[in-house]
Amino acid sequence: MKTHFLSFLLLILFPASIKPQTYQPTKENLESRQEFRDSKFGIFLHWGLYAMLATGEWTMTNKNLNYKEYAKLAGGFYPSKFDATQWVSAIKASGAKYICFTTRHHEGFSMFHTRYSDYNIVDGTPFKRDILKELADECHKQGIRLHLYYSHIDWFREDAPWGRTGRGTGRPNAAGNWNSYYNFMNNQLTELLTGYGKIGAIWFDGWWDQDRNPDFDWQLPEQYAMIHRLQPACLIGNNHHQTPFTGEDIQIFERDLPGENRAGLSGQDISSLPLETCETMNGMWGYKITDQDYKSVRTLIHYLVKAAGKDANLLMNIGPQPDGELPAIALERLAEVGKWMKQYGETIYGTRGGCIAPRPWGVTTQKGDKLFVHILDLQDKVLFLPLEGKKVKKAVRFADKAPLKFQKCEKGVMLYLSDIPTDIDTIVELQLGKGALR
Numbered sequence: 001m002k003t004h005f006l007s008f009l010l011l012i013l014f015p016a017s018i019k020p021q022t023y024q025p026t027k028e029n030l031e032s033r034q035e036f037r038d039s040k041f042g043i044f045l046h047w048g049l050y051a052m053l054a055t056g057e058w059t060m061t062n063k064n065l066n067y068k069e070y071a072k073l074a075g076g077f078y079p080s081k082f083d084a085t086q087w088v089s090a091i092k093a094s095g096a097k098y099i100c101f102t103t104r105h106h107e108g109f110s111m112f113h114t115r116y117s118d119y120n121i122v123d124g125t126p127f128k129r130d131i132l133k134e135l136a137d138e139c140h141k142q143g144i145r146l147h148l149y150y151s152h153i154d155w156f157r158e159d160a161p162w163g164r165t166g167r168g169t170g171r172p173n174a175a176g177n178w179n180s181y182y183n184f185m186n187n188q189l190t191e192l193l194t195g196y197g198k199i200g201a202i203w204f205d206g207w208w209d210q211d212r213n214p215d216f217d218w219q220l221p222e223q224y225a226m227i228h229r230l231q232p233a234c235l236i237g238n239n240h241h242q243t244p245f246t247g248e249d250i251q252i253f254e255r256d257l258p259g260e261n262r263a264g265l266s267g268q269d270i271s272s273l274p275l276e277t278c279e280t281m282n283g284m285w286g287y288k289i290t291d292q293d294y295k296s297v298r299t300l301i302h303y304l305v306k307a308a309g310k311d312a313n314l315l316m317n318i319g320p321q322p323d324g325e326l327p328a329i330a331l332e333r334l335a336e337v338g339k340w341m342k343q344y345g346e347t348i349y350g351t352r353g354g355c356i357a358p359r360p361w362g363v364t365t366q367k368g369d370k371l372f373v374h375i376l377d378l379q380d381k382v383l384f385l386p387l388e389g390k391k392v393k394k395a396v397r398f399a400d401k402a403p404l405k406f407q408k409c410e411k412g413v414m415l416y417l418s419d420i421p422t423d424i425d426t427i428v429e430l431q432l433g434k435g436a437l438r
Helices: 002-013 027-039 067-076 084-093 131-142 178-194 220-230 297-309 328-347
Strands: 041-045 098-104 145-151 201-205 235-238 251-254 275-280 312-318 362-367 370-375 382-385 391-397 405-409 412-416 426-433
Touching: 027 145, 027 235, 027 312, 041 145, 084 131, 084 328, 098 131, 098 178, 131 145, 145 178, 178 201, 178 220, 220 235, 235 251, 297 312, 297 328, 297 362, 328 426, 370 382, 391 405
Parallel strands: 041 098, 041 312, 098 145, 145 201, 201 235, 251 275, 275 312
Antiparallel strands: 362 370, 370 426, 382 412, 391 426, 405 412
């Protein structure tokens, strides 16, 4: 009894002793965060054995496919048309500044050459090429930042503890062997961070798989510390749908802009960390032959602009085909977005969310004393801008720098457009100055 009382007394007197370990990012890490925030646009690539089934990346668990039978897909995986140069060139031309590639998805197949499992692209397939190495080399060559997706769950490995998914794949032991699996993951992460050059971020997924087991310990602090030790500038993000944990450097939102939760996956509070929202170009993450419902160029650009208006990056996903090519429609969309970004990228790259919060008509982005007003949906030639207390020195149409009339009014400025906006994004550039609005 005395021991329990002493322990209780210590917790009261010295609460700092039970606080979680603090994380102090390095100078390199903080610089990497700013580079990440400035980039604004990335491309997600979900690619694995599931592409061969052409029914999406969750087929193994959705159809309860036996893990040993599923593994036989590797024997026929030969993406003969894969060309890292073509991939990176098309993505770079779209205006995207980084690529996030799935090194190992929930199916458990490693898309890189690992020493810790034969179930990988080099040892397990007739292709015999390290796709990640080729992609990494090309990214470094073309100046595209490389992020690596890594799944915390595995529907194939027998030592991976079962969560709420992957329960019907025929693995014999629901408990698995956590120590074995955790070591395996850390060994692979070490390979990724020591064998493929500079990595911009590790993008984790799967923490939510143990949401029915709240006492499950993923041992993230130790894993995060290892990553930061191996590459201090490497950012860590985790798609856990929670507010960020200690040791994380970016906050991820899935299928929703920060502060929105239409898909039911992004209800968490918004932190002060750099933000990223991921979304699909069509309906699926992995290649699905029946899903040709690609978002229009207008929709994609609007999503990118709205993300920037909320001070977030957009990570737009493409599911490569089993033959190694990016779908033709996806390439068309990349090219069209690239044309727009070439003309209007100044209003996106390096900006922060503007001083006017998002409105039904659009958003604002800001860079220094320049405020970019992105008009996405307005059925009028006059727009009120709530700029109380700010001085507007001039207003021009960004596309051709044609001057626009504006007038001070109560609590802001009335902006007068020459026509009702019909472009994908009508952008007005305001030059702000110090002092009262006039």
